[in-house]
Amino acid sequence: RKKRRGPPLPPGPPPIPIVGNVTGVDTAYPYKSYAKLGKTCGDIIYTPFFSQEILVINSEKVAKELLDRRSYNYSDRPRLRTVELFGVDFNFVFFPYGPVWRQHRRLLHQVVRPEAALAYRPMQMQKGFQLIRSILTAPQEYVQHLQHHSGSIIMSSVYNYETMPHNDPFVRIIERAFNFLLVELRPEMSSVFGAFPFLNIVFSLPTWIPGITLNKKAALGREYTKDWVEVPFKYTEDTIANGAATSSFVTDSLRKIEGKDESGELRRAIKQVAATAFAAGAETTNNTLKAFVLAMVLYPEVQERAQEVIDSAVGSDRLPTFEDRSSMPYVDAVLRETLRWNPTFPLGLPHSSLEDDIYDGYLIPKGAMILPNAWAMSHDESVYKDSFEFIPERFIDSNGELTDDTVQYVFGFGRRICVGRYVADASLWSAMALMLATFNFSKAKDNNGKDIEPEVKWTSGVTTHPEPFKLSITPRRPGMTVEMLDQLISASE
Numbered sequence: 417r418k419k420r421r422g423p424p425l426p427p428g429p430p431p432i433p434i435v436g437n438v439t440g441v442d443t444a445y446p447y448k449s450y451a452k453l454g455k456t457c458g459d460i461i462y463t464p465f466f467s468q469e470i471l472v473i474n475s476e477k478v479a480k481e482l483l484d485r486r487s488y489n490y491s492d493r494p495r496l497r498t499v500e501l502f503g504v505d506f507n508f509v510f511f512p513y514g515p516v517w518r519q520h521r522r523l524l525h526q527v528v529r530p531e532a533a534l535a536y537r538p539m540q541m542q543k544g545f546q547l548i549r550s551i552l553t554a555p556q557e558y559v560q561h562l563q564h565h566s567g568s569i570i571m572s573s574v575y576n577y578e579t580m581p582h583n584d585p586f587v588r589i590i591e592r593a594f595n596f597l598l599v600e601l602r603p604e605m606s607s608v609f610g611a612f613p614f615l616n617i618v619f620s621l622p623t624w625i626p627g628i629t630l631n632k633k634a635a636l637g638r639e640y641t642k643d644w645v646e647v648p649f650k651y652t653e654d655t656i657a658n659g660a661a662t663s664s665f666v667t668d669s670l671r672k673i674e675g676k677d678e679s680g681e682l683r684r685a686i687k688q689v690a691a692t693a694f695a696a697g698a699e700t701t702n703n704t705l706k707a708f709v710l711a712m713v714l715y716p717e718v719q720e721r722a723q724e725v726i727d728s729a730v731g732s733d734r735l736p737t738f739e740d741r742s743s744m745p746y747v748d749a750v751l752r753e754t755l756r757w758n759p760t761f762p763l764g765l766p767h768s769s770l771e772d773d774i775y776d777g778y779l780i781p782k783g784a785m786i787l788p789n790a791w792a793m794s795h796d797e798s799v800y801k802d803s804f805e806f807i808p809e810r811f812i813d814s815n816g817e818l819t820d821d822t823v824q825y826v827f828g829f830g831r832r833i834c835v836g837r838y839v840a841d842a843s844l845w846s847a848m849a850l851m852l853a854t855f856n857f858s859k860a861k862d863n864n865g866k867d868i869e870p871e872v873k874w875t876s877g878v879t880t881h882p883e884p885f886k887l888s889i890t891p892r893r894p895g896m897t898v899e900m901l902d903q904l905i906s907a908s909e
């Protein structure tokens with residue numbers, strides 16, 4: 417602990433004695449340990465790590481108090497050294513608070529704010545139809561189908577590019593960069609920095625990585641991320657040049673700046689924002705849908721109730737559409753419960769304080785990394801009784817209406833709150849409603865016809881999702897063929 421005059425720092429666990437030996441913190445699921453520590457330390461936990469001071473906020477109330485109400489002081493991000501090292505510094509998720517961040521965020525906000533996001537709905541429905549068609553054709557490949565669904569919504573809205581279901585060349589380029597950044601570099605570091613996933617990228621500590629030279633890795637990383645930013649963008653520019661482009665974030669934004677961008681700065685910003693949207697939007701949506709599928713397998717009574725609600729609102733001649741949404745609050749309750757049950761960013765994304773601040777008699781030091789523990793908020797038993805259980809009913813009030821709790825904290829806080837949350841909401845809702853209308857997700861059976869209990873394991877890291885598990889996906893209508901499904905789809909368009 418740094419010695420300071422003035423108000424005390426918030427309480428926290430004993431300082432870390434040896435790197436890699438973080439006392440009492442579960443390195444795979446640190447957010448659970450912080451939630452537990454919160455029971456003795458309170459809603460704010462202070463824990464320094466080398467020169468980096470870290471604060472974990474365990475309650476929504478405190479997170480709102482600081483990150484929302486005092487957002488002028490808490491909208492910065494910690495400097496993440498490897499972001500630059502690996503060429504990810506195009507991504508405004510990591511930008512410091514300031515005019516360039518504001519410019520990039522605005523560019524995206526214009527096309528994903530609530531009214532503008534409505535324009536994507538027909539496309540989101542089409543992607544949902546494609547998803548259930550693919551699941552019907554090859555149910556055992558549901559993981560790939562979900563991944564394709566989430567990625568293709570972003571590629572379509574951002575680049576006006578239609579991804580191929582398998583081995584799409586652009587998706588391959590982006591995934592290569594992603595896997596490199598998230599997977600390849602993680603394991604070597606996670607044993608050391610597991611307690612704080614974000615420190616993996618704060619401290620690049622080259623000599624810690626055995627058997628590789630960081631410079632080579634960094635050069636490769638930069639090459640991969642350059643392709644990710646450049647290649648899909650060039651595709652859209654070419655389609656504009658050929659007169660073949662229709663509306664998308666890149667097409668519309670480039671048209672707006674025609675003749676007004678002598679320095680090329682705006683073009684570069686558009687290119688970078690496009691790549692950012694994919695990075696931020698595809699994996700998150702996909703993770704949430706994987707959690708939904710797991711919940712449906714583990715909680716058949718929830719699935720049944722949601723299906724009954726859909727059947728009675730929609731009938732049997734067509735599939736649910738956004739027009740049905742308000743008459744099926746239970747489906748929204750399932751969506752909220754999925755977001756709550758295991759938030760895909762369990763520790764949110766880190767904010768950083770610009771100046772010293774005092775809260776509840778404690779000093780919040782300048783430059784501290786602030787982690788809103790969304791998992792702790794979503795497992796606060798005083799708000800969510802039996803929080804480990806999947807109970808959508810908790811979001812339905814006594815009049816059968818949705819409650820006011822929109823679990824917004826899973827999308828973060830303040831000026832940095834997820835800019836894509838309205839797009840995410842519609843992508844999730846349409847996919848969930850269509851899957852519920854069409855399939856039963858249930859436990860796989862062994863050779864004796866007995867249920868196989870799914871092995872439930874949530875991945876560790878900055879984001880979380882359930883690892884693939886065995887399940888059975890069967891059409892709700894016996895003998896459903898692709899032709900029959902296509903008829904239902906046409907009746908719903």
Ligand code: HEM
Pocket residue numbers: 508509510521524528692693696697698700701704760761764765766767826827828829830831832833834835836837839840
């Ligand atoms: C289920 C889906 C999603 C979840 C749970 C989610 C969650 C989050 C969270 C927790 C943050 C950090 C907020 C903070 O710093 O307090 C964030 C930031 C962000 N999200 Fe999302 N997100 C989702 C989907 C999307 C989509 C679809 C897009 C794009 C279309 C998107 C774009 C972004 C961007 C650009 C940021 C950075 C904002 C900034 O730093 O100013 N997200 N998201």
